[in-house]
Amino acid sequence: MKKASKIIIGILGVSTVTAGVINYKLGEKVKSLEVEISEKKDQNKQIEIKHQDLGKELSRVIDDKVSIENRTKDIERTNQYLIELFNGFNGITYEQLSLIPSNIHGSAFPHNQLHYKLIGELGLPSSQNLWFYETYISSLNFERKVPNWVCQRIEIQDFKEKIADRKHCNFNNNTIQVPHHFKQENKDYWGSGWSKGHMVPAGDNIKSQESMCQTFLLNSNIVPQDLNNNQNFWYRLESFCKNQLINRFKSVTIISGPIYHHPNLIEQLDEDQLKSRPKYSKQTQKKFVKYEVIGDRNVAVPNYLFKIILVEPKDDNNNNKQQQPYLVSSFLIPNEPISSDAVLTDYQVPLHEIEVKTGLQFFKKLNPKTDIQSLCDSDPINCMMMTEKDLLPRLIGFCRSTKDINDLKNEYKHINWGDSLTNLLNSKSLEINQIEELKNQERLLKKQQEEQSKN
Amino acid sequence: MKKASKIIIGILGVSTVTAGVINYKLGEKVKSLEVEISEKKDQNKQIEIKHQDLGKELSRVIDDKVSIENRTKDIERTNQYLIELFNGFNGITYEQLSLIPSNIHGSAFPHNQLHYKLIGELGLPSSQNLWFYETYISSLNFERKVPNWVCQRIEIQDFKEKIADRKHCNFNNNTIQVPHHFKQENKDYWGSGWSKGHMVPAGDNIKSQESMCQTFLLNSNIVPQDLNNNQNFWYRLESFCKNQLINRFKSVTIISGPIYHHPNLIEQLDEDQLKSRPKYSKQTQKKFVKYEVIGDRNVAVPNYLFKIILVEPKDDNNNNKQQQPYLVSSFLIPNEPISSDAVLTDYQVPLHEIEVKTGLQFFKKLNPKTDIQSLCDSDPINCMMMTEKDLLPRLIGFCRSTKDINDLKNEYKHINWGDSLTNLLNSKSLEINQIEELKNQERLLKKQQEEQSKN
Numbered sequence: 001m002k003k004a005s006k007i008i009i010g011i012l013g014v015s016t017v018t019a020g021v022i023n024y025k026l027g028e029k030v031k032s033l034e035v036e037i038s039e040k041k042d043q044n045k046q047i048e049i050k051h052q053d054l055g056k057e058l059s060r061v062i063d064d065k066v067s068i069e070n071r072t073k074d075i076e077r078t079n080q081y082l083i084e085l086f087n088g089f090n091g092i093t094y095e096q097l098s099l100i101p102s103n104i105h106g107s108a109f110p111h112n113q114l115h116y117k118l119i120g121e122l123g124l125p126s127s128q129n130l131w132f133y134e135t136y137i138s139s140l141n142f143e144r145k146v147p148n149w150v151c152q153r154i155e156i157q158d159f160k161e162k163i164a165d166r167k168h169c170n171f172n173n174n175t176i177q178v179p180h181h182f183k184q185e186n187k188d189y190w191g192s193g194w195s196k197g198h199m200v201p202a203g204d205n206i207k208s209q210e211s212m213c214q215t216f217l218l219n220s221n222i223v224p225q226d227l228n229n230n231q232n233f234w235y236r237l238e239s240f241c242k243n244q245l246i247n248r249f250k251s252v253t254i255i256s257g258p259i260y261h262h263p264n265l266i267e268q269l270d271e272d273q274l275k276s277r278p279k280y281s282k283q284t285q286k287k288f289v290k291y292e293v294i295g296d297r298n299v300a301v302p303n304y305l306f307k308i309i310l311v312e313p314k315d316d317n318n319n320n321k322q323q324q325p326y327l328v329s330s331f332l333i334p335n336e337p338i339s340s341d342a343v344l345t346d347y348q349v350p351l352h353e354i355e356v357k358t359g360l361q362f363f364k365k366l367n368p369k370t371d372i373q374s375l376c377d378s379d380p381i382n383c384m385m386m387t388e389k390d391l392l393p394r395l396i397g398f399c400r401s402t403k404d405i406n407d408l409k410n411e412y413k414h415i416n417w418g419d420s421l422t423n424l425l426n427s428k429s430l431e432i433n434q435i436e437e438l439k440n441q442e443r444l445l446k447k448q449q450e451e452q453s454k455n
Numbered sequence: 456m457k458k459a460s461k462i463i464i465g466i467l468g469v470s471t472v473t474a475g476v477i478n479y480k481l482g483e484k485v486k487s488l489e490v491e492i493s494e495k496k497d498q499n500k501q502i503e504i505k506h507q508d509l510g511k512e513l514s515r516v517i518d519d520k521v522s523i524e525n526r527t528k529d530i531e532r533t534n535q536y537l538i539e540l541f542n543g544f545n546g547i548t549y550e551q552l553s554l555i556p557s558n559i560h561g562s563a564f565p566h567n568q569l570h571y572k573l574i575g576e577l578g579l580p581s582s583q584n585l586w587f588y589e590t591y592i593s594s595l596n597f598e599r600k601v602p603n604w605v606c607q608r609i610e611i612q613d614f615k616e617k618i619a620d621r622k623h624c625n626f627n628n629n630t631i632q633v634p635h636h637f638k639q640e641n642k643d644y645w646g647s648g649w650s651k652g653h654m655v656p657a658g659d660n661i662k663s664q665e666s667m668c669q670t671f672l673l674n675s676n677i678v679p680q681d682l683n684n685n686q687n688f689w690y691r692l693e694s695f696c697k698n699q700l701i702n703r704f705k706s707v708t709i710i711s712g713p714i715y716h717h718p719n720l721i722e723q724l725d726e727d728q729l730k731s732r733p734k735y736s737k738q739t740q741k742k743f744v745k746y747e748v749i750g751d752r753n754v755a756v757p758n759y760l761f762k763i764i765l766v767e768p769k770d771d772n773n774n775n776k777q778q779q780p781y782l783v784s785s786f787l788i789p790n791e792p793i794s795s796d797a798v799l800t801d802y803q804v805p806l807h808e809i810e811v812k813t814g815l816q817f818f819k820k821l822n823p824k825t826d827i828q829s830l831c832d833s834d835p836i837n838c839m840m841m842t843e844k845d846l847l848p849r850l851i852g853f854c855r856s857t858k859d860i861n862d863l864k865n866e867y868k869h870i871n872w873g874d875s876l877t878n879l880l881n882s883k884s885l886e887i888n889q890i891e892e893l894k895n896q897e898r899l900l901k902k903q904q905e906e907q908s909k910n
């Protein structure tokens with residue numbers, strides 16, 4: 001192996017230059033590498049590694065740096081544009097956004113495996129005002145003051161340990177990404193008759209108090225929902241996902257949201273309207289979209305809710321996981337009381353229908369022909385929700401007075417309650433009696449004290 | 456200056472190593488730089504420039520490369536996310552998006568000075584489904600099948616030369632970024648009584664046929680608009696911007712779009728509704744948002760249109776341009792016929808009101824306290840639109856029959872037409888007479904030919 005070395009030192013103009021050239025042999029050829037250190041007057045010290053008559057292989061170090069720099073500039077330019085998009089959030093700058101503690105406030109950026117998986121494997125339904133929380137992603141609608149959609153993924157290990165409790169969470173609008181004048185407020189719901197409906201269920205987040213409380217954020221996860229629907233059919237649907245599907249499948253991805261489109265709101269024009277039609281109008285009827293808005297902030301009440309469920313089959317024994325398609329079914333549920341004997345498939349619709357009504361695009365990364373099959377059609381058991389009887393323990397838990405107990409008994413008198421449910425109801429009844437008794441005693445005591453103080 | 460050089464050649468395991476260390480003096484200190492070239496068996500040749508006991512200054516080259524690489528990775532990750540966002544467009548990949556010829560189809564990316572200025576100086580109203588055309592930016596609403604907003608900027612030189620002509624453009628939905636099932640179609644308007652209302656006026660694009668035709672794209676720039684409103688008040692407003700404001704100001708930025716919020720749609724609950732109210736409801740009336748939808752695609756008809764005008768003062772003689780604030784005024788216009796004696800300020804509203812009703816945020820990059828003043832309040836002449844009389848030449852141009860001429864005369868009989876307008880009307884009348892005469896002759900001729908052929 002040939003070896004050579006040479007050091008050149010010179011003073012060029014105002015620069016002090018120290019440089020070395022190394023000649024060496026690679027294969028049959030002699031190559032040289034020049035290193036130059038210059039210290040210009042009135043400037044910072046500079047170092048350059050130059051290549052001189054080098055073969056392709058040897059100039060890689062230098063070229064790498066140059067090409068990395070170019071690449072950095074290119075993607076930085078596109079990135080500047082991204083930053084601009086994010087400035088959509090309440091005027092917060094990119095730098096400020098990246099400093100937000102995501103465990104408390106969520107973040108404008110994807111920051112955990114769940115986010116990357118949902119983005120990378122499935123694709124997101126839209127890009128409007130995205131916000132990333134520990135266990136879900138939300139797209140916020142600033143006009144309607146509710147989420148456009150929320151997307152979550154649950155697996156069996158999410159329910160192994162119950163750490164979080166609802167009683168430590170409150171509905172609140174501490175959503176820093178939402179400008180003040182676009183915020184829902186708790187008082188918008190007062191007296192409206194609408195309940196605050198979780199899109200991502202609080203109960204899917206028992207393993208972390210922080211992530212449970214992130215489901216109580218008004219603009220990110222809450223829409224005005226019919227109370228009966230919320231506590232009955234919607235609750236059964238949520239339970240179906242977390243009690244049944246996660247046992248049968250590796251993971252369950254759920255996208256939920258409001259729908260404002262109203263397919264059947266058609267009004268016939270009356271005689272006056274027919275006469276005053278504009279030129280060229282041949283309409284005798286008109287179609288409308290109409291939805292209620294509540295409170296000072298005009299929070300939009302959805303006409304329907306949608307839930308799209310995508311499950312990932314468990315790896316089979318032969319490790320053929322790649323060939324197993326995802327299973328998907330989608331449901332369109334009126335935002336009104338739903339009969340307790342309704343079943344899930346009563347509300348099944350094609351995914352396409354929800355897309356047209358919402359303007360969202362679901363699972364863009366999947367090929368609908370090869371990657372997806374129907375969840376409900378593949379095996380009927382996949383879409384069998386819990387019955388109204390299974391729902392009773394929760395409804396008993398909701399009772400707050402003897403009247404509530406009697407109402408419930410009355411409403412479900414067609415059901416054979418059996419010993420277990422009857423015992424549960426009786427013990428709840430006893431509990432309520434005791435509380436009511438205590439309150440009565442308190443009231444009596446107060447009255448006596450008042451009378452004594454008068455005397 | 457001290458100088459030193461050392462070459463090490465060795466065979467380490469399976470590797471052939473050629474390395475040089477250069478010692479040199481910078482200031483008072485002796486430094487060394489090690490260069491190592493290794494050629495591992497069964498692998499590609501590798502070069503490493505190592506630093507060994509180097510001062511901070513000298514290790515910069517190496518550190519630079521490492522830090523650039525890290526930075527590249529960081530912004531690439533964020534960038535991947537951006538790419539995902541863009542996949543929202545019709546499943547088109549980032550690579551495909553960047554290959555679209557923007558002069559024909561527009562682009563998902565900002566690509567000219569106008570775009571960078573609007574983004575950088577003012578900020579965009581929202582980030583939903585953005586698309587960049589030669590002379591405007593549009594945000595598309597896939598649910599309502601219309602734009603959320605369009606933003607354009609006009610200057611006096613845009614009207615120096617008339618190259619483009621409307622007759623070479625057609626309304627079309629050749630908007631590749633819009634998935635098929637979210638597209639408006641021309642036939643959605645047929646017989647609906649609604650006209651196709653340009654948000655960016657075609658007439659603001661006379662200097663390029665391509666950019667004029669880009670204003671005829673249905674989902675990007677067209678909403679269902681009342682025909683009278685479109686041809687009269689809205690036209691006067693557009694003319695006011697392009698004939699008056701651009702003469703007085705350096706540039707005129709205009710944001711236009713539809714509004715669906717309906718502030719006054721309040722319905723009292725009747726007795727039955729009061730009885731069937733859900734628990735906890737104390738409402739005796741309900742507020743609603745309601746809007747018409749037309750055609751198979753349910754294109755949403757706005758209840759109002761908004762136009763926000765921001766002007767940039769001309770540089771003054773003292774070059775104090777930086778201290779001059781932008782002037783802004785915003786207008787909320789019912790989507791219905793508007794009286795021909797209405798003036799612009801009748802429809803002026805605070806910017807804030809349009810934000811609350813649309814969920815958009817205007818001019819996020821500007822400080823409303825220091826950067827913006829009111830256009831209309833700063834000088835009344837700034838908001839004086841052309842009168843109905845100024846409008847007559849255009850209305851005469853719209854006439855297609857003797858009946859149209861007579862209708863127009865009748866509608867504007869309260870106005871003193873004067874010689875110039877009367878002459879214009881007479882010559883139009885003559886033109887129509889000649890055309891009608893020709894058509895009559897044609898019809899007669901055809902009839903005669905038919906009779907001859909029968910014989």
